[in-house]
Amino acid sequence: MSVQLNPTIVHAHDKQATARHLVEILGLPEPTTYGPFVVVQVDNDVSLDIADDHGEPHPQHYAFLVSEDEFDAIHARIRERKLEWWADPFHQKPGEVNHGDGGRGLYWNDPNGHSLEILTVPYGGWR
Numbered sequence: 415m416s417v418q419l420n421p422t423i424v425h426a427h428d429k430q431a432t433a434r435h436l437v438e439i440l441g442l443p444e445p446t447t448y449g450p451f452v453v454v455q456v457d458n459d460v461s462l463d464i465a466d467d468h469g470e471p472h473p474q475h476y477a478f479l480v481s482e483d484e485f486d487a488i489h490a491r492i493r494e495r496k497l498e499w500w501a502d503p504f505h506q507k508p509g510e511v512n513h514g515d516g517g518r519g520l521y522w523n524d525p526n527g528h529s530l531e532i533l534t535v536p537y538g539g540w541r
Contacts, residue, residue, distance in 0.1 A: 473526070518535075
């Protein structure tokens with residue numbers, strides 16, 4: 415068996431609101447529950463298990479590799495909700511899309527301050 419990431423825990427102020435943000439923006443299936451977690455399933459058998467944090471969540475980075483069509487749909491939902499987005503992880507290029515590695519990418523923040531990223535080509539390009 416190869417080594418695979420599954421699951422990863424996302425800490426949140428409100429796990430239901432965080433799950434709703436992820437499924438709506440990314441166009442994912444409705445979340446489920448498992449124990450204390452609200453589970454958001456992504457397509458490569460990885461789940462984001464969202465837990466209520468009892469303090470201030472420490473911002474993390476979560477990147478999602480998407481198709482060109484998915485990128486367009488997600489970007490449209492970000493714009494519809496009037497969320498800020500950037501072409502870079504340091505938020506120096508607001509309202510822009512990057513074209514690194516021959517694809518497209520952008521970043522936005524979720525309600526907990528986590529940096530979310532979508533990209534159409536993995537870092538280093540397709541090998």
